[in-house]
Amino acid sequence: xxxxxxxxxxGEILMKKVRDEAIEHWEKTTQGELKSPESQRxxxxxxxxxxxxxxxxxxxxxxxxxLHHLLWTFEQNELIDINVANGDSEHISIKxxxxxxxxxxxxxxxxxxxxxxxxxx
Amino acid sequence: xxxxxxxxxxGEILMKKVRDEAIEHWEKTTQGELKSPESQRxxxxxxxxxxxxxxxxxxxxxxxxxLHHLLWTFEQNELIDINVANGDSEHISIKxxxxxxxxxxxxxxxxxxxxxxxxxx
Numbered sequence: 001x002x003x004x005x006x007x008x009x010x011g012e013i014l015m016k017k018v019r020d021e022a023i024e025h026w027e028k029t030t031q032g033e034l035k036s037p038e039s040q041r042x043x044x045x046x047x048x049x050x051x052x053x054x055x056x057x058x059x060x061x062x063x064x065x066x067l068h069h070l071l072w073t074f075e076q077n078e079l080i081d082i083n084v085a086n087g088d089s090e091h092i093s094i095k096x097x098x099x100x101x102x103x104x105x106x107x108x109x110x111x112x113x114x115x116x117x118x119x120x121x
Numbered sequence: 122x123x124x125x126x127x128x129x130x131x132g133e134i135l136m137k138k139v140r141d142e143a144i145e146h147w148e149k150t151t152q153g154e155l156k157s158p159e160s161q162r163x164x165x166x167x168x169x170x171x172x173x174x175x176x177x178x179x180x181x182x183x184x185x186x187x188l189h190h191l192l193w194t195f196e197q198n199e200l201i202d203i204n205v206a207n208g209d210s211e212h213i214s215i216k217x218x219x220x221x222x223x224x225x226x227x228x229x230x231x232x233x234x235x236x237x238x239x240x241x242x
Contacts, residue, residue, distance in 0.1 A: 009200060017194040022187040042179070051170045058176070059183055061163075066143040066187040073138040079130060081212060085200045 001086045003097045010084050010094050011104055011111035019063055023118040026059045060119045064105065064112070071101040122207045124218045131205050131215050132225055132232035140184055144239040147180045181240045185226065185233070192222040 001009070028034050030052050032043040046055055074082055075095060083091035098104055104111050112120055122130070149155050151173050153164040167176055195203055196216060204212035219225055225232050233241055 013194060013198055013201065014191075017198070018187060018190045021190045022183070025186050025190075026183060042182070045175060046179075049170075049172045049175055051172050051175075054166060054170055054172075055176075055179070058163075058167075062143070062147060062180055062183040063187045065146050066139060066184045069139045069142045069146075070135075070191065073134060077134055077138070079206045080134065081204045081206075083202045083204065085202075091202060 001088075003092070006084045006086055006092055007094055007097045007104065008111075008114070010082070012115040014067065015111050015115035016117070019060075019067060019112070019116050020118045022063045023060050027056065030056055057119075067105060068102050071105065075101045122209075124213070127205045127207055127213055128215055128218045128225065129232075129235070131203070133236040135188065136232050136236035137238070140181075140188060140233070140237050141239045143184045144181050148177065151177055178240075188226060189223050192226065196222045 025034075029039050029042050030046050032040065032047070034040070034043070046052055049055075074080055075098075082094050084094055086092050095101065106112065146155075150160050150163050151167050153161065153168070155161070155164070167173055170176075195201055196219075203215050205215055207213050216222065227233065
């Protein structure tokens with residue numbers, strides 16, 4: 001697998017399994033679809049504030065702030081490395097492939113635009 | 122460095138550089154301390170909603186949902202691995218060390234409790 005494809009494998013997993021799942025969790029919380037006592041408590045708090053719509057607009061932005069700091073930290077910190085399997089029994093460091101991990105999130109052909117199914121922030 | 126210490130090196134970086142920084146970004150946004158036009162626009166939206174306090178309570182929960190899905194994904198996905206340098210020129214997989222990465226976040230002696238300086242969610 002080529003380097004750019006490997007980077008996109010990581011990006012697609014991060015968007016669909018982390019970004020989209022986290023946003024969906026809060027969509028369901030806001031709508032009262034989650035049945036745990038804590039989720040129901042939060043649903044009532046958000047609902048009675050009258051600001052569900054604003055809240056729904058802000059959740060993707062907060063998730064993206066978290067992902068931005070995560071990627072920036074991976075990039076900067078020399079102790080941590082992330083590897084992706086390339087299909088030839090090798091693990092390739094995505095820090096080595098990318099010019100700037102945090103920069104992969106945004107732009108027209110960035111990970112959010114390419115792979116996320118949820119609101120852009 | 123022993124395995125448990127390596128896991129905590131990763132946990133401390135994740136808490137201080139990702140969780141705390143993401144929460145702080147939104148504290149500053151809510152308080153109008155960030156000067157970019159987008160941050161000022163969001164500050165006004167949140168401020169005029171009259172729900173700054175609720176919003177500040179929810180931000181750490183949304184950050185933690187994101188981190189939970191991240192750690193769960195790292196744990197489940199066989200293509201991705203995270204390594205931490207152990208000081209002897211070796212990189213150790215944190216998936217191999219932990220019994221369950223997402224479970225490291227919570228509990229009394231979990232990463233949030235041990236290493237985060239921001240609100241617990």
